[in-house]
Amino acid sequence: MWPDRRLTDLLHIDHPILQSPMAGAATAALAAEVSNAGGLGALGSAEMTPDQITSAVADLRGRTNQPFNLNFFVGDAPVTDPAVLARTRDRLRPWYATLGLGDPPETLPDLGPSFDETRLALLLDLRPAVVSFHFGLPPAPALAALKAAGILILSTATTVVEAQALEAAGIDAIIAQGYEAGGHRGSHQPTAPAQGVGTMALVPQIVDAVSLPVIAAGGIGDGRGIAAAFALGAAGVQMGTAFLSCPEAGTDPARRTLLARATETDTMMTDAVSGRSARAYRSAYATAMEATREPLPAFLQLYGLTDPMLEVGQDDVASFHLYGQAARLNRPLPATDLMRLLVAEARAVFRSLS
Amino acid sequence: MWPDRRLTDLLHIDHPILQSPMAGAATAALAAEVSNAGGLGALGSAEMTPDQITSAVADLRGRTNQPFNLNFFVGDAPVTDPAVLARTRDRLRPWYATLGLGDPPETLPDLGPSFDETRLALLLDLRPAVVSFHFGLPPAPALAALKAAGILILSTATTVVEAQALEAAGIDAIIAQGYEAGGHRGSHQPTAPAQGVGTMALVPQIVDAVSLPVIAAGGIGDGRGIAAAFALGAAGVQMGTAFLSCPEAGTDPARRTLLARATETDTMMTDAVSGRSARAYRSAYATAMEATREPLPAFLQLYGLTDPMLEVGQDDVASFHLYGQAARLNRPLPATDLMRLLVAEARAVFRSLS
Numbered sequence: 001m002w003p004d005r006r007l008t009d010l011l012h013i014d015h016p017i018l019q020s021p022m023a024g025a026a027t028a029a030l031a032a033e034v035s036n037a038g039g040l041g042a043l044g045s046a047e048m049t050p051d052q053i054t055s056a057v058a059d060l061r062g063r064t065n066q067p068f069n070l071n072f073f074v075g076d077a078p079v080t081d082p083a084v085l086a087r088t089r090d091r092l093r094p095w096y097a098t099l100g101l102g103d104p105p106e107t108l109p110d111l112g113p114s115f116d117e118t119r120l121a122l123l124l125d126l127r128p129a130v131v132s133f134h135f136g137l138p139p140a141p142a143l144a145a146l147k148a149a150g151i152l153i154l155s156t157a158t159t160v161v162e163a164q165a166l167e168a169a170g171i172d173a174i175i176a177q178g179y180e181a182g183g184h185r186g187s188h189q190p191t192a193p194a195q196g197v198g199t200m201a202l203v204p205q206i207v208d209a210v211s212l213p214v215i216a217a218g219g220i221g222d223g224r225g226i227a228a229a230f231a232l233g234a235a236g237v238q239m240g241t242a243f244l245s246c247p248e249a250g251t252d253p254a255r256r257t258l259l260a261r262a263t264e265t266d267t268m269m270t271d272a273v274s275g276r277s278a279r280a281y282r283s284a285y286a287t288a289m290e291a292t293r294e295p296l297p298a299f300l301q302l303y304g305l306t307d308p309m310l311e312v313g314q315d316d317v318a319s320f321h322l323y324g325q326a327a328r329l330n331r332p333l334p335a336t337d338l339m340r341l342l343v344a345e346a347r348a349v350f351r352s353l354s
Numbered sequence: 355m356w357p358d359r360r361l362t363d364l365l366h367i368d369h370p371i372l373q374s375p376m377a378g379a380a381t382a383a384l385a386a387e388v389s390n391a392g393g394l395g396a397l398g399s400a401e402m403t404p405d406q407i408t409s410a411v412a413d414l415r416g417r418t419n420q421p422f423n424l425n426f427f428v429g430d431a432p433v434t435d436p437a438v439l440a441r442t443r444d445r446l447r448p449w450y451a452t453l454g455l456g457d458p459p460e461t462l463p464d465l466g467p468s469f470d471e472t473r474l475a476l477l478l479d480l481r482p483a484v485v486s487f488h489f490g491l492p493p494a495p496a497l498a499a500l501k502a503a504g505i506l507i508l509s510t511a512t513t514v515v516e517a518q519a520l521e522a523a524g525i526d527a528i529i530a531q532g533y534e535a536g537g538h539r540g541s542h543q544p545t546a547p548a549q550g551v552g553t554m555a556l557v558p559q560i561v562d563a564v565s566l567p568v569i570a571a572g573g574i575g576d577g578r579g580i581a582a583a584f585a586l587g588a589a590g591v592q593m594g595t596a597f598l599s600c601p602e603a604g605t606d607p608a609r610r611t612l613l614a615r616a617t618e619t620d621t622m623m624t625d626a627v628s629g630r631s632a633r634a635y636r637s638a639y640a641t642a643m644e645a646t647r648e649p650l651p652a653f654l655q656l657y658g659l660t661d662p663m664l665e666v667g668q669d670d671v672a673s674f675h676l677y678g679q680a681a682r683l684n685r686p687l688p689a690t691d692l693m694r695l696l697v698a699e700a701r702a703v704f705r706s707l708s
Contacts, residue, residue, distance in 0.1 A: 003707045159619055160682075179533060180552035194644065197618045198534035198552035200582060201573030201679035205618050208683075219555030227580035228554060231703050264551045264559050265513055290548065291647055325555035328514075329562075349585050353357045354708025 001347050006213040007236035010172060011130060011152065012067055014038030015343050017226065018175075018215060019335075020240025021132065022183060022322065023047050023069030028056050030248040030335055032063030037339035040130065042069035046114060050122050067129030068155070073114035074136050078275075078298030080108055088297055092305055099312045108301040115142070121313065124149050132156075135276075136188040137169050154215070156186025163206040163214075175208045175238050178218030179325075182241050182267065182324030184278040190299065193269035193277045193290060200232070207233035221329030223345020227353070236298050241324040242342075245332040255321055262327035273306045273320045275299035281321035281329050285309065355701050360567040361590035364526060365484060365506065366421055368392030369697050371580065372529075372569060372596025373689075375425030375486065376537060376676065377401050382410050384602040385633070386417030391693035393627045394484065396423035400468060404476050411480050421483030423508070427468035428490050432629075434462055442651055446659055449639050453666045462655040468707055469496070486510075489630075490542040491523050510540025513551065515603050517560040517568075528535030529592050530560045532572030536595050536621065536678030538632040544653065547623035547631045547644060554586070561587035573682025577699020581707070584700075593696075595677045599684040600692060609675055616681035627664070629656035635675035639663065 002008060007016040019026065019034040023044030031041025043054050043060065051068070051108045060068055089104040096104055124129055124145060131146060132154035146153055153171040157163035163174050165188065177186050178199025185191060199207075199218040207214050216229035217238040229237045244251045245259050258281070268282045272289035276299040280286065296302055309318040331338060356362060361370040369392040373385060377398030385395025397414065399407050407424070414422055443458040450458055469492045477485060478499060485500060486508035500507055507525040511517035517528050519542065531540050532553025539545060553572040561568050570583035571592040583591045598605045599613050612635070622636045630653040634640065650656055663672040685692060688690035 149518065154489045160617065178552055178554060180555040194548040194623060195619070198532055198573045199554040200532060200552065200579060201534040201575070201618055204576065204578045205680070205682050219552045222558065223554070224586050225554060227585035227707065230707060231581035231585050232578045234560050264555055265549070269548060293645055325551050326559070328559050350707045353581065353584060353704045 001350070003230055003350065004235040007173060007215065011040055011215060013040050015338065015339065016236030018042065018069065018236060018238040019243050020183070020217070020238050021045070021069060022240050022244070025244055025250045026249060027061035027250045028063060030243060030246055031068050032060050033335035034243070034249055034339060035064045035066035035068050036334045039339055040067060040069055042071055044130065045070045046073040046134070050118055054126065055123060057128065061132040068196050069130040069132050069135060069283045070123065070128045071132045072119060073134050074138050075114040075299060077112050078301045080297040080301050084139075084295045087294060088302070088305060091289070091294070092309070095309055095318060099309055099314065099317060101308050101312070105308070108297055108304040111300055114300070120145060123151065123352070124271055127151060132175070134184060134186045137166065137171065140169070143169060143171070156217075157206060158185055158187045158191075158202070160205050160209045162188050163210050165211050167210040171212070173213040173215055173235070174206065174210060175217050176203050176234070178202050178216070180325040181217050182221030182327075183281045183322040184274065184276055185269070186276070188197060190271065190276050192293070193271055195277075198267065203229065203232040203234050215226070219324060219326045221326030223342055223347070225326065225351055226342060227349035241327045242330055242338065243335060244323060245330040246335045246338060247332070248335050254315070256332070258315070258321070259327055259330055260325065260331070260332070262323065264325050264328060267323060267325060271296060273302070273310070275302035278322060279324055281315060281319055281323065283315065283317060283319045285318035297309060355702065355704070357584055358589040361527060361569065364567060365394055367394050369647055369693065370590030371693065371696060372396065372423065372590060372592040372598050374537070374571070374592050375399070375423060375457060376594050376598070379598055379604045381602060381604045382413035382417060384597060384600060385422050386414050387602055387689035388597070388693060389420035391690045392697075393635070393693055394421060394423055396486065397426055399424045400427040400488070403544050404472055405510055407476060408480065411482065415537050423484035423486050424477065424482045425486045425488060426473060427488050428492050429468040429653060431466050432655045434651040435649070438649045441648060442656070442659060444647070445643070446663070449663055449672060453663055453668065453671060455662050455666070456544040458659050459662070462651055465654055468654070474499060476512035477505065481505060484508060486529070488538060488540045491520065491525065496525060497525070510571075511560060512539055512541045512545075512556070514559050514563045516542050520691065522567050525566070527567040527569055527589075528560065528564060529569045529571050530557050530588070532556050532570070532622075534573030534679040535571050536681075537676040538628065538634045540622070541631070543554050544625065544630050546647070547625055549631075550623065554599040557583065557586040557588050568690070573678060573680045575680030577696055577701070577703050579680065580696060580700040581703035595681050596684055596692065596696075597689060598677060598681075599686040600689045601686070602689050610686070612669070612675070613681055613684055614686070616677065616684070618682060619677050621677060621679060625650060627656070627660045632674070632676060633678055635669060635673055635677065636650045637669065637673045639672035
């Protein structure tokens with residue numbers, strides 16, 4: 001039924017529907033069900049320890065013998081200017097007070113590069129069918145080693161130039177991520193929250209610029225969005241938010257309730273939680289930080305200051321509930337049923353257009 | 355060939371392709387060619403005097419006997435807090451200096467409501483087939499008078515709530531405008547530049563919320579986008595940027611050159627030129643004003659301060675060159691040929707999906 005089989009052929013899957021590797025929300029149970037239903041399940045492995053990755057993969061392999069995707073961030077060890085840290089601590093003090101916390105921490109976590117030799121060695125050992133990267137790609141030797149091991153490589157582009165860079169690096173398919181998408185924007189360099197190209201505009205421009213299969217992501221919530229992605233020239237879709245309401249997802253109950261009444265306007269793009277732009281539920285903290293923008297600590301190090309705020313659990317004040325602009329289209333179905341429904345819906349739209 | 359004929363039947367047109375009523379760029383020649391080619395041509399009449407409207411309509415009617423659309427802004431007479439004016443003059447002083455201008459004007463233009471009794475009377479006299487409104491709708495008696503005169507009424511929604519309000523007011527079809535779109539966002543209340551829902555996410559949510567035909571706008575540059583809009587449930591599209599490169603458009607030569615090398619990233623959303631958010635070519639002025647946001651003079655009154663800057667003609671410093679995120683897809687063809695190509699492309703995509 002799929003009008004373009006490049007992606008399904010490449011990934012050896014029945015349906016060109018990739019589940020986004022949402023850290024935390026994407027459990028082994030969810031990924032396995034998506035893969036078993038003919039899509040490509042994924043695990044956000046960026047913030048897992050090697051032991052956690054090993055055990056999650058074992059869990060996954062106990063549940064499915066189909067291909068799946070492990071996702072990693074790339075990026076050098078983050079470094080923050082002490083003056084920026086001092087200024088950000090001052091800006092966060094009122095929020096700490098509001099949330100009944102003491103003083104913001106004086107130091108930031110000391111972090112290495114996001115994708116390191118340990119993780120590379122682990123992947124060469126675990127050999128998932130697919131590895132995807134966010135924020136660009138690891139160095140060429142790492143890519144070459146993964147390719148030599150027969151692992152397919154995906155990465156995200158938010159612009160045409162990024163897509164061309166990914167193609168030049170020799171990966172297998174490109175995820176074109178529009179502004180609608182929940183979670184971190186996969187831009188290869190940090191971008192301001194207001195910067196972003198919508199999926200409708202982005203996908204055909206990337207399709208025209210590269211010869212690799214393009215996977216559309218951002219704002220796709222049901223079979224209509226899947227069919228629209230194919231109309232734009234994509235060979236598949238990546239959907240995250242749609243799976244957050246599946247019982248297999250790691251979404252906590254309060255946030256399931258919130259998703260059940262989500263609207264298209266209750267998220268915003270913010271870099272004030274992690275240090276890079278991400279689409280998340282609109283909080284008072286993120287809104288205030290966006291109103292007057294100043295330099296922030298480096299990506300991931302900023303969590304050292306914001307994690308205590310998030311842990312309080314007052315989502316309207318400060319939170320990082322990541323979801324996209326089509327959450328209203330979510331259906332709280334088991335992943336297998338949701339996959340079946342998405343395929344049937346897309347098929348019905350294809351028929352209705354002919 | 356169109357899988358949904360609600361809009362073509364409603365508007366008595368062959369092809370559900372509406373040309374955006376871009377003030378200045380949309381000439382009578384452009385609108386007439388679009389209408390003659392089976393679409394719906396439009397004139398941005400918001401900033402024309404009644405005499406200019408009368409003469410533009412006569413010009414149009416000399417060129418086509420097909421339906422066309424006259425577009426108006428709605429909004430009360432703008433009022434600006436004197437403190438906001440003073441502060442904005444201070445913020446603009448360095449830009450005036452950079453551009454070799456003197457002091458910013460001390461007063462703002464005294465403006466009436468955007469859509470007034472004179473314009474209503476004029477429309478009842480001119481009786482265009484279609485009138486569209488931006489930023490909401492005029493009061494109910496004006497709407498009723500237009501309807502009684504047999505004029506079809508369109509307006510823009512940027513959210514589901516706005517679409518529901520338009521349906522409740524009794525108009526004929528809704529333009530769902532995504533964040534990708536060039537020009538002013540049609541939000542019923544002013545919004546911050548970073549706020550906006552992408553077309554891919556917005557269209558199906560509005561389609562689900564109303565029973566009126568929905569016209570997708572924003573990021574649609576060729577037949578792929580048109581087909582995608584139908585996949586999302588739209589009954590038609592509105593395209594502006596695509597027509598800016600037609601010889602019939604009022605686009606000036608320097609800007610045609612710029613459009614010929616446009617990318618998906620060279621626009622930004624700014625409210626620092628007119629007082630409401632609009633997508634325009636990225637200028638140093640708009641970028642700086644966005645970096646630290648402060649209250650601005652009211653919509654349209656702000657032009658009193660910014661027009662002198664725009665008139666200098668240094669587009670990279672300060673400009674209001676309005677276009678959307680799919681400008682790279684533009685083809686510099688006569689409008690008739692572009693219309694024919696768009697229809698053929700959409701048809702080819704529909705076939706390829708079946």
